[in-house]
Amino acid sequence: xxxxxxxxxxxxxxxxxxxxxxxxxxxxxxxxxxxxxxxxxxxxxxxxxxxxxxxxxxxxxxxxxxxxxxxxxxxxxxxxxxxxxxxxxxxxxxxxxxxxxxxxxxxxxxxxxxxxxxxxxxxxxxxxxxxxxxxxxxxxxxxxxxxxxxxxxxxxxxxxxxxxxxxxxxxxxxxxxxxxxxxxxxxxxxxxxxxxxxxxxxxxxxxxxxxxxxxxxxxxxxxxxxxxxxxxxxxxxxxxxxxxxxxxxxxxxxxxxxxxx
Numbered sequence: 377x378x379x380x381x382x383x384x385x386x387x388x389x390x391x392x393x394x395x396x397x398x399x400x401x402x403x404x405x406x407x408x409x410x411x412x413x414x415x416x417x418x419x420x421x422x423x424x425x426x427x428x429x430x431x432x433x434x435x436x437x438x439x440x441x442x443x444x445x446x447x448x449x450x451x452x453x454x455x456x457x458x459x460x461x462x463x464x465x466x467x468x469x470x471x472x473x474x475x476x477x478x479x480x481x482x483x484x485x486x487x488x489x490x491x492x493x494x495x496x497x498x499x500x501x502x503x504x505x506x507x508x509x510x511x512x513x514x515x516x517x518x519x520x521x522x523x524x525x526x527x528x529x530x531x532x533x534x535x536x537x538x539x540x541x542x543x544x545x546x547x548x549x550x551x552x553x554x555x556x557x558x559x560x561x562x563x564x565x566x567x568x569x570x571x572x573x574x575x576x577x578x579x580x581x582x583x584x585x586x587x588x589x590x591x592x593x594x595x596x597x598x599x600x601x602x603x604x605x606x607x608x609x610x611x612x613x614x615x616x617x618x619x620x621x622x623x624x625x626x627x628x629x630x631x632x633x634x635x636x637x
Contacts (some may be wrong), residue, residue, distance in 0.1 A: 410441055411637075413469035413629065416448040418456050418477045418621065420575040422601040424449045427531060428472045431623075443637050445470065450575045464522055469629045472529065474621035476558045482517040486558065487620065498618045501530030514622065524630035531619040534559065536611035537598050538589030539582065554578045555591040563591060582606040 417428040424447070432447045454462045459478035462468045471478060475485045505511040505528040518525040536542060538551065549567030553560075560570025571587055579602050581587040589607050598604040 408442075410439075410444045411633070413443070413445045413625075414448060414453065415445050415470035415472065416450075416453050416459060416462075416468050417471070418450055418459070418473035418575075420450045420601065423575075423597055426597075426600065427529075431472075439637060443633070456575070460523070463624055463626055466626050466628070469626050471624045472621065473624070474556070474619065476556055477621075478624075481521055484514060484517055497533065498530040501528055501618055501620055518624065519627075522627045524625045524627050526623040526625060526630075529621050529623060531594065531621075533594070533618050534592055535594060536589060536591045536609075537593060537603055537607040538609050538611070539607055540588060541609045542611050551588045552586065553589055553591045554581065554587050559591060579603055579606055 415428075415432060417424045419427055428449075429447055432445045436444055448468075450456055453468055456473070456477050457479050459468075459471050459473050460480050463471045463478075475482065475487065479485070505514070511528065514525045514528070534556075536553075538553075540547065540551070542548065545566055548563065550569065551567070552569045552571050553563065554571050554573060555563060555568075557570075557572070560568070560572075564570055568591070571581070573581055573586075578587065578590055578592075582589060582603075583606050589609075590603060593601075593603065595610060598607070598610065604610075
């Protein structure tokens with residue numbers, strides 16, 4: 377019995393010593409470097425401050441430093457028309473854009489940027505996606521092409537701001553307008569000449585006569601980006617409903633995120 381007690385005491389001391397030694401010998405745990413993403417938006421600086429930056433700031437703050445998104449505005453890393461390709465190959469990690477502007481290879485492109493089903497205003501967009509199943513369709517189509525679709529995003533309908541007053545459809549004949557590709561194809565049926573130029577160049581293009589206006593914006597945007605300074609008329613008739621875009625992430629980058637992020 378004495379030998380047994382001595383053995384247990386020695387074994388206990390040895391175990392405690394080993395535990396203490398292992399604790400003391402453990403290496404210091406260094407703080408993990410934050411995951412960094414580069415996100416480019418379709419919007420130029422003035423508009424992007426309103427429609428993209430608030431969400432990027434929200435995510436950066438909510439992640440407690442674990443995920444940091446660097447925001448780039450229209451055409452800063454790649455031209456807007458190359459956003460999808462750049463996202464797919466990992467040149468950029470995330471995108472905020474409509475399907476049309478970023479040249480999506482999916483059938484969904486025909487519905488972007490001014491969404492025909494959102495016929496009145498922005499509030500139609502979340503209802504269609506979250507309650508009527510469009511989110512499932514968008515998610516499925518982008519999975520097929522290696523991109524994670526995260527959620528839809530909306531803004532109010534597209535309106536005209538022009539140098540010339542528009543009182544009838546006939547007044548559209550010959551107007552050179554900066555617009556979205558899908559809207560341009562539609563408007564060309566009425567004589568509009570769609571012009572594709574970088575977002576930031578549109579204001580100067582009106583001043584030089586390269587453009588007669590834009591079929592692109594809401595009234596608030598006209599004032600925030602300066603287009604109201606170079607055009608004379610604002611036509612409240614929208615083309616085909618609220619703007620609809622989405623937040624996209626490179627599929628591998630999305631899969632690599634820890635579950636809590």
